[in-house]
Amino acid sequence: MVSQQFRKQLKWQKGFDWSGSADYQSQNPNRKRGSNTMISKKTSIIVLCLLLGWTGYASATDFDSVAGEVSRLHDQALSDQKQQDIDIDKERKQLLDKIEKLQRTVAKQEESLNAEKAEVASLAEERDRLQSEIGSRLATKEELDNIFLDHIRNFLSLVEKSPQASQKDQLLGTLKSYLEGERIFSLEDLKSLIGMYFDDIKSGAENVRYTAKILDRRGEEQEADIISLGHIEALFTADKDNGFLLSSPGSGRLIMSADPGFFTSREIAAFFNGDKTTAPLDISGGVAINQLSRKETVKDRLKSGGVLVIPILLVGLIAIIIVLERVTFLSRVRSNTDALMTEVTHLVSEGNYKKALETTRPHRNRPTGKVLMVGLVHKGETPEVIEIAMSEALLSQMPRLERFLVTLKVLAAVAPLLGLLGTVTGMINTFQVITIHGTGDPRLMAGGISEAMVTTQVGLAVAIPIMMAASFLGTRVKNLARDMEEKGIALMGALLKHKCER
Template sequence: MNLMNPARLMKSLIKKENAFQDSVLIFLACLILLICFCPSGVAARDMRQSFAVQAEKRARMEEKARQELAGAKAEAQERTRQIKQDKDALTAAIQNLKNRNKALEKDNGELAQLIQDRQALRESLLEELALSRAENRELSGFIRSAAKDLEALLIQSPQSALSDKRHGFLAPVIHEERFPAMADIRAMADAWFHEITAAGQVRTVTGTIIDRQGLDREARILMLGNFTGIYVLESADTGEPEMGFLLYSDNSQRFFALSRLPDAGTVRQIQAYLAGERADVPVDISRGTALRQYTLELDLAEQVPKGGPIVWPILGILGLALLILLERLVFFFRRQMKPEPFMDKLRGLVAVGDWEGCDALCRSRKNKWIPGILLTALTFRDHTRQDMENALQEAILGKIPAIERFVSTLGMLAAIAPLLGLLGTVTGMINTFHVITYYGAGDPKMMSGGISEALVTTMLGLTVAIPIMLFHTLLSRRVETQISQMEEKAVAFVNMVFKARNECCRH
């Protein structure tokens, strides 16, 4: 409801009453003028008629104005009454809202206290949860560490060759696929005790081995704890029992027959032990190391002279490569430094504008790469960024030839060594064909020299080329890393200098 409507209505009535009074005054003025300027008789008569008409009109207008004024007053009183009613309703509503607001404030206070209590309880529960998680993580880590140790033990144990996937149950625990359960812990304890028991037993079992021809064979296996395995199987050639030692492979977890059979005396001892006639049997306490030494191995020092004259250039390449590698190692070792502590110290000096301290710090290590190039840039600290970057780039380019020295030579030697080996192979085969031409192919010993020369040079060439190539790759990577590091620290130094200059300008 618009509260201003009664006031506007009263103003309208007042304006109409003033307009009516103005019109009456204008009429009287006109009447006076007519009396003054018209003839007396006619004027009197006309004046009386006009006055009567005007009086009647005036009466009608006054009556109309009184009616309108009464209506406006009634409407104003009605509106005033309605406004008062609305005011009372609004006052009651406001009081109701105030009461509700007080109730809500009380409820909010109770809820705030409840939230505070719940928050304290939540923090307490979170602390307990964190403590519980820490304890669980510690326990889980201990169990997983034990599982890894047990897995390594089982993989390295020769007993694993007699059972497939002996350590498979440890994978979910080790790879954190699930939290370790009591069943896992019991299984780990059982596996540990089983390994302890088996490691102290001497027993005969039937299992699968890989024989000397690389075939899978079922054999009778004598297990002497975790030290030695001895196999007995029927020979495919003679039909007689074949007896020998076994080697255990951690990678495949299988037994491999030793490529060389034991001598007759060792065989007789094993046979007597299996028959119960002896109480002792040969055991390799090194767990396979002594058995591998038992086989015939070629001595490289004895084979090298058989490679012919091409061997000596290959050995010369090896010696030259070793000298280059030694020189490079000494070179990088003398100029190597940890850049981060140095840059942190330099950053602190640049931040406070201690340029003399920066110069002294760089000069104290100017034989190193990074301080040397940064010392060059210090003289350009008052120049533009482009000038400083150009100076640093020039300093880095000046260091690159010394860093890359002999790297290409090492790559060339790695390429030449196998070519010389191939050349030795060709010359050895030529000598073999010459022997065949003159003496025929009846005596293999006559051809063994050329074949040995062909094989030894190839072997020696590859033996020299492979490590040289490896060292060349590592050295190239080291060179790239060092150059990238110098460029990175150079850019970082430029940013330090201009950041310090900008801060000085702002202050």
């Protein structure tokens, strides 16, 4: 009976769902599984305790009373469970409302966050744009500052080189103050600079005459009468000394330039005296005046060419001697052969050969006279013999006439070759200097370059006149040879004509 009732009790317990009230869970699908699990575990523990207690005391207690107790406890548990379900539903509703409220809040916060993100992105874009604009303006400002400083430096350089620099201490001080340290230039500085420009332009168009102390060529102070021709130049006259004035870059004081020469000095004196309304100008900004102190004599120029200038000059000297000798000789042997030939022809036509021979005798040392004498000596011979004799006489005179002409041509070729040799030597020296000292100081290379250029210049200067002289002398020799030939043929014709007439 006990086992039968226990089976009924187990059957009833099967309908209870030990897993936590499956029927109730199926009827309330939205209920949280965590709460059902807690209640099912609690109910299962109670039932198990009762079962264990019941099995322990089954022999002493009536099963029906136990079953009633269990039923009561079951009902109590179901009542508690229903109450808990009500509380849970209420709490769940509250939580759902809270969740919904939180979701609305989250949605609003997300919307606000998205708006703020968009605003941040817009602000970032604005920041980048402003940074780019600031960078561009800073670069423009830096460029404008550099341009401003360049103008100040150029202006300062012009003022320092101006003959009026000694009278513009305030302007020089203002310009130098702009270049000292870091300075932020303003629009007022630009206006001030423009004003200084216009003032300087105005003063540059004025000719001012005044008396001041200058430094002479020995570095001593001397009072002089000065005329400032704008920014172009300044002229002075002092103690019968006239010339140009230069501005010292360091102190701004006026210094006498090198002696400009007799004619220029006389023009400056006439300008001071009012005899002339024009004055010599140096429009190069002082470069031409500075060159006055760097005048090179012929000796200095030749010395800069090195040792190879000496053989070139010797070639020129030898050529001069040869040319003078040849010109003298050719002038001496050339005579008025037309008059001589007319007289000889007239005497031959009369048959007076002895008189004709005596007429040519004084000209025997001249080429044409020698040829005529040979023709008259062979007057009785056949025409062929006469022609051969005169040709031989003509050829015998040619070495005298052409003497040293080949030497002149050789010298004309040697002179430029020596100049070329000097050019190569000078360039070799220049490259050696570059190898040792580099190209930092051009003055170190000036010696080799000067040697290279001067030797070529001297070589050409010697060779060109020699070639012209050789050509001139060669032409003179050709003219003499043609004259001898012409007069020989004329004499031969006169001899043959006289023979035919006899």
